[in-house]
Amino acid sequence: MEDYKFLFKIVLVGNAGVGKTCLVRRFTQGLFPPGQGATIGVDFMIKTVEVEGEKIKLQIWDTAGQERFRSITQSYYRSAHALILVYDISCQPTFDCLPDWLREIQEYANSKVLKILVGNKTDRDDREIPTQIGEEFAKQHDMYFLETSAKEAENVERLFYEIAAELIGQARSKDGSSSAAAAAAQRQSEGSSIGLGSFSAKAAQSNCCGGLASGGSNSSQGG
Amino acid sequence: MSVLEQLGALDIGTNEQVDETLQRIADEEAKVNEKLESLLAKQCQIEAKMSGIGRSLSLLHTVDSDSNKLNDQIVNTAQLAESVSAKVRRLDLARCRASECQQRVHDLIDLHLCSQGVVKAIGEEDYEKSATHIARFLAMDQQLLRRTADDVQGSITSVSDAVKTLEDATEKTRVLIAKRFDEAVKADDLASVERFFKIFPLVGCHRTGIEKFSLYICQKLANKAQKELRNAQDIAKAESRLQLAYADRLTAILENFARVVEVNQPIIEAFYGQASSSLIDMVSILQHECDTEVKNLLMEFNKNRQIQYRSKQVNESTQRSAGGGNLGSNSIQALGHYRKPSGGSVDKLNPKEIDAIIAEITVMHARVELYFRFMRRRLQVHVETCVPEKEQFDIMERYEKIMKNSDLRRQMQEILSTYLLLERYFMEESVLKAIGLDTYESGQQCSSMVDDVFFILRKSIRRALTTQSINGTCAVINNVAACLDGDFVNALKAPLKSGYPSGYIDLAQAYNAIQTSLQQGKLHSSDADRGRANFLVQLNNADISTEYIETLCQTMEQEIAGTFPQTTQVERQMLDSCLTELKAVRDALKATVDFGMQQLRSSVIKPRLNPWINQFLNYSHNLNEEELAAYEAGETFVQFFIVQLDGLLNSFKNSLSPRNYDALVSILATEVTIQLERAIKKISFNRLGGLVLDQEVRALGSYLTGATSWSVRDKMTRISQIATLLNLDKITELSEYWNPENNKEMSSWHLTPNEVRTFLTLRNDFRIEDIKRLQL
Numbered sequence: 001m002e003d004y005k006f007l008f009k010i011v012l013v014g015n016a017g018v019g020k021t022c023l024v025r026r027f028t029q030g031l032f033p034p035g036q037g038a039t040i041g042v043d044f045m046i047k048t049v050e051v052e053g054e055k056i057k058l059q060i061w062d063t064a065g066q067e068r069f070r071s072i073t074q075s076y077y078r079s080a081h082a083l084i085l086v087y088d089i090s091c092q093p094t095f096d097c098l099p100d101w102l103r104e105i106q107e108y109a110n111s112k113v114l115k116i117l118v119g120n121k122t123d124r125d126d127r128e129i130p131t132q133i134g135e136e137f138a139k140q141h142d143m144y145f146l147e148t149s150a151k152e153a154e155n156v157e158r159l160f161y162e163i164a165a166e167l168i169g170q171a172r173s174k175d176g177s178s179s180a181a182a183a184a185a186q187r188q189s190e191g192s193s194i195g196l197g198s199f200s201a202k203a204a205q206s207n208c209c210g211g212l213a214s215g216g217s218n219s220s221q222g223g
Numbered sequence: 224m225s226v227l228e229q230l231g232a233l234d235i236g237t238n239e240q241v242d243e244t245l246q247r248i249a250d251e252e253a254k255v256n257e258k259l260e261s262l263l264a265k266q267c268q269i270e271a272k273m274s275g276i277g278r279s280l281s282l283l284h285t286v287d288s289d290s291n292k293l294n295d296q297i298v299n300t301a302q303l304a305e306s307v308s309a310k311v312r313r314l315d316l317a318r319c320r321a322s323e324c325q326q327r328v329h330d331l332i333d334l335h336l337c338s339q340g341v342v343k344a345i346g347e348e349d350y351e352k353s354a355t356h357i358a359r360f361l362a363m364d365q366q367l368l369r370r371t372a373d374d375v376q377g378s379i380t381s382v383s384d385a386v387k388t389l390e391d392a393t394e395k396t397r398v399l400i401a402k403r404f405d406e407a408v409k410a411d412d413l414a415s416v417e418r419f420f421k422i423f424p425l426v427g428c429h430r431t432g433i434e435k436f437s438l439y440i441c442q443k444l445a446n447k448a449q450k451e452l453r454n455a456q457d458i459a460k461a462e463s464r465l466q467l468a469y470a471d472r473l474t475a476i477l478e479n480f481a482r483v484v485e486v487n488q489p490i491i492e493a494f495y496g497q498a499s500s501s502l503i504d505m506v507s508i509l510q511h512e513c514d515t516e517v518k519n520l521l522m523e524f525n526k527n528r529q530i531q532y533r534s535k536q537v538n539e540s541t542q543r544s545a546g547g548g549n550l551g552s553n554s555i556q557a558l559g560h561y562r563k564p565s566g567g568s569v570d571k572l573n574p575k576e577i578d579a580i581i582a583e584i585t586v587m588h589a590r591v592e593l594y595f596r597f598m599r600r601r602l603q604v605h606v607e608t609c610v611p612e613k614e615q616f617d618i619m620e621r622y623e624k625i626m627k628n629s630d631l632r633r634q635m636q637e638i639l640s641t642y643l644l645l646e647r648y649f650m651e652e653s654v655l656k657a658i659g660l661d662t663y664e665s666g667q668q669c670s671s672m673v674d675d676v677f678f679i680l681r682k683s684i685r686r687a688l689t690t691q692s693i694n695g696t697c698a699v700i701n702n703v704a705a706c707l708d709g710d711f712v713n714a715l716k717a718p719l720k721s722g723y724p725s726g727y728i729d730l731a732q733a734y735n736a737i738q739t740s741l742q743q744g745k746l747h748s749s750d751a752d753r754g755r756a757n758f759l760v761q762l763n764n765a766d767i768s769t770e771y772i773e774t775l776c777q778t779m780e781q782e783i784a785g786t787f788p789q790t791t792q793v794e795r796q797m798l799d800s801c802l803t804e805l806k807a808v809r810d811a812l813k814a815t816v817d818f819g820m821q822q823l824r825s826s827v828i829k830p831r832l833n834p835w836i837n838q839f840l841n842y843s844h845n846l847n848e849e850e851l852a853a854y855e856a857g858e859t860f861v862q863f864f865i866v867q868l869d870g871l872l873n874s875f876k877n878s879l880s881p882r883n884y885d886a887l888v889s890i891l892a893t894e895v896t897i898q899l900e901r902a903i904k905k906i907s908f909n910r911l912g913g914l915v916l917d918q919e920v921r922a923l924g925s926y927l928t929g930a931t932s933w934s935v936r937d938k939m940t941r942i943s944q945i946a947t948l949l950n951l952d953k954i955t956e957l958s959e960y961w962n963p964e965n966n967k968e969m970s971s972w973h974l975t976p977n978e979v980r981t982f983l984t985l986r987n988d989f990r991i992e993d994i995k996r997l998q999l
């Protein structure tokens with residue numbers, strides 16, 4: 001049996017070509033894949049990280065952005081612990097579609113799911129969406145915010161590690177650290193994951209939002 | 224010590240001393256002589272050894288010179304071998320040149336034969352012959368020929384003339400064959416088409432041959448497909464497979480293409496063998512045509528089966544109800560996506576028709592997967608037998624790319640999307656319908672909807688499997704989990720939420736209800752009865768569903784393994800993860816059962832227990848012997864109590880599932896002990912009263928233990944220990960029980976020392992000071 005304390009499901013969504021697959025590969029394999037094609041349906045990757053001394057297994061679902069895969073990708077929203085909504089900072093249309101994506105999330109995802117807005121491709125110099133616009137949109141819709149570059153490996157690790165840390169916090173605040181760990185360990189021994197149930201009753205924590213959001217503005221100052 | 228020193232050291236003052244010294248000297252001498260003799264005796268041996276060494280020395284000299292000689296010989300041999308092998312190499316080279324020369328001579332001879340033959344053959348329009356000559360010519364090394372032509376310059380028979388003739392002939396034949404081929408195509412003369420198809424590679428036009436032939440076939444297939452598509456409905460009617468009309472046409476199209484590859488593969492291997500990309504070139508051109516034909520077919524399919532219209536309707540009905548569900552700010556609703564069970568919109572979209580369309584789509588999708596697999600296998604066999612190893616991978620790679628980027632692939636992704644939309648709609652509507660039509664027969668513990676819902680869900684997953692798509696299967700499993708966790712769990716929970724109708728939460732409510740009923744002159748028992756039955760049935764449904772989920776997952780796991788025998792690790796993990804998520808719905812069902820049990824506890828068990836336990840206070844536990852005898856002769860409290868409990872449990876025994884009944888007994892046991900403990904604290908006991916209590920608690924314990932297969936022993940521990948305390952003969956006896964070493968059969972104390980003291984004070988014959996003095 002693998003040795004980990006929590007298992008979290010993270011689902012990436014967003015228009016085709018915004019760089020979801022690149023973000024995942026950068027994080028899981030440490031590389032920027034040259035010329036890989038559009039994702040078909042969904043892709044699946046696992047990475048185990050260590051946060052606060054705990055081994056965390058992250059199950060990452062990379063969905064296809066193309067419209068015709070929508071009925072496949074929608075079915076994964078329900079079980080997600082965190083949803084990463086990605087747009088391309090150098091492509092206005094990908095930002096304009098965000099409300100549509102939010103509608104989908106609203107319809108299919110758990111209402112308490114952790115939502116993160118990510119503006120990708122900060123390495124490009126033809127930026128069309130200023131950081132502040134992205135940040136405001138995120139704030140309006142109760143999402144965390146971060147700008148990344150899969151190409152330059154900027155903020156990618158941070159994105160996933162902060163999600164892991166946030167999810168641990170939620171899991172602990174839900175049932176108290178020891179029993180949560182025990183429950184996780186038990187589920188794990190049954191070969192199953194932490195179900196939706198353990199999250200559905202989590203208290204809304206607005207303060208954590210500050211962590212990631214301010215992270216976003218920090219990075220904009222840096223860049 | 225030397226003799227002189229010895230002499231010096233000795234005192235030789237007296238005669239005796241001199242004699243003694245002399246004697247000693249004589250002894251020494253004798254010893255020395257002996258030593259000398261033994262040394263001399265070794266002389267011979269040593270001399271013999273010395274001479275032996277001398278002899279060996281001379282022998283060594285010979286060895287040295289011999290080895291030097293050997294060394295020289297080896298060096299010589301090596302040089303010799305070197306020069307021999309150089310000669311051999313030169314010989315080999317010469318032989319090569321000779322054979323090359325021979326080849327050139329052969330080529331030259333053939334060149335002349337060919338150049339003469341080709342002209343004649345062309346004149347006679349014998350294309351095979353001329354092409355064979357040309358093929359021979361093309362097989363010659365053209366550069367070498369040119370050099371030969373230079374070498375033999377001035378010779379009477381000009382090589383370059385022959386080359387020129389053949390080059391011209393090649394050009395001419397190429398054009399001619401292409402023309403003849405086109406003519407044959409125009410005349411729809413299959414024999415000639417095939418004839419010239421085989422000639423193209425001889426004149427070095429592999430690519431042209433493959434292209435022209437493939438296009439010819441495409442054209443033929445296009446005509447056929449067009450005709451068949453126009454008659455799709457008629458054909459289907461004739462075969463009485465109307466509901467699979469388009470799936471059948473698609474199958475026919477794909478079979479045609481597969482057959483073309485199958486039939487022509489050996490021909491291509493025989494005639495186009497040298498060009499290893501020939502078959503994949505053909506597949507590439509054919510795929511293009513296949514894409515077009517499938518596109519036309521799907522256009523007809525979409526039109527005839529009203530796919531757009533139906534998708535729109537499904538989407539609209541989903542969105543409308545989703546909006547309604549959200550605005551209701553339904554707090555139990557974990558998911559935003561929800562439709563009212565009243566739904567019934569499945570009637571607008573005829574479920575039978577949708578069912579048929581779904582079936583047709585799954586067949587279509589499966590056929591395409593089969594087609595891709597067939598083509599891949601054909602090519603695999605082809606490259607393994609006919610293609611040099613280093614090119615094999617590239618060709619297979621090219622195949623995967625062609626298929627991945629084909630319009631057919633894209634179309635199938637679209638159609639899978641339609642399938643998933645309709646399948647989800649069908650599943651959700653059918654489940655809502657099953658919930659709406661829920662019925663149960665009296666005497667049954669569960670109602671129809673559990674079987675119905677799980678039947679529907681299993682059908683959906685099975686149908687997803689027939690698409691042969693892992694992505695599709697995963698999506699349907701996800702949708703099944705969402706449906707169970709949403710509509711189904713909500714349907715189970717709804718009656719549980721309103722509570723168990725019999726129990727009145729408080730007395731005032733009960734009083735009011737009875738008053739109203741009395742005023743109206745009747746008790747609405749039938750409504751309450753129905754409500755009670757429904758509550759218990761849904762509780763049982765939830766319980767049995769946890770088993771059904773397990774079974775469903777197990778069955779599906781096996782069927783998935785059967786459907787996808789070869790999966791990549793990622794695919795395997797995806798399927799596993801989705802199934803795990805489905806299994807996790809069990810937790811929601813268990814929570815539902817727990818919720819219902821808590822409802823029973825608060826609305827049935829607690830209010831009913833209350834008056835019975837109060838009876839306990841009416842029984843004195845301060846008894847003398849006479850009173851004890853009288854008490855035991857009459858109806859004791861525990862007899863009364865057990866009769867009541869038995870009546871309560873019996874009213875549930877047949878209507879609850881075994882597991883739920885056990886859970887109920889367990890809750891009852893907990894509640895009984897809590898309330899009884901509270902009552903005990905309200906009265907006082909003497910020695911005999913304590914004895915009676917102990918008997919009562921034992922009787923209660925054995926009754927409850929007998930009522931369930933679960934263990935309620937640990938729930939009884941605390942109350943039993945209280946009874947033990949109150950049944951003590953003397954207060955000093957406590958130490959026998961208190962120390963764990965002293966009572967192996969008794970479980971560890973569930974009472975704190977303070978509690979022990981409190982309970983002991985209930986015995987009116989125990990003195991407070993004694994209790995205080997207890998060492999606990």
Ligand SMILES: Nc1nc2c(ncn2[C@@H]2O[C@H](COP(=O)(O)OP(=O)(O)OP(=O)(O)O)[C@@H](O)[C@H]2O)c(=O)[nH]1
Pocket residue numbers: 014015016017018019020021022023033035036037038039040063064065066120121122123124148149150151152
């Ligand atoms: N400059 C730059 N280009 C990027 C970055 N991330 C991705 N890209 C490029 O964007 C293109 C699309 O990237 P993908 O990761 O395939 O996009 P996707 O979101 O997975 O697309 P779908 O799978 O179709 O939904 C590729 O050509 C990448 O090279 C980035 O951080 N910087």
Ligand SMILES: [Mg+2]
Pocket residue numbers: 020021022037038039062063064065
């Ligand atoms: Mg992708």
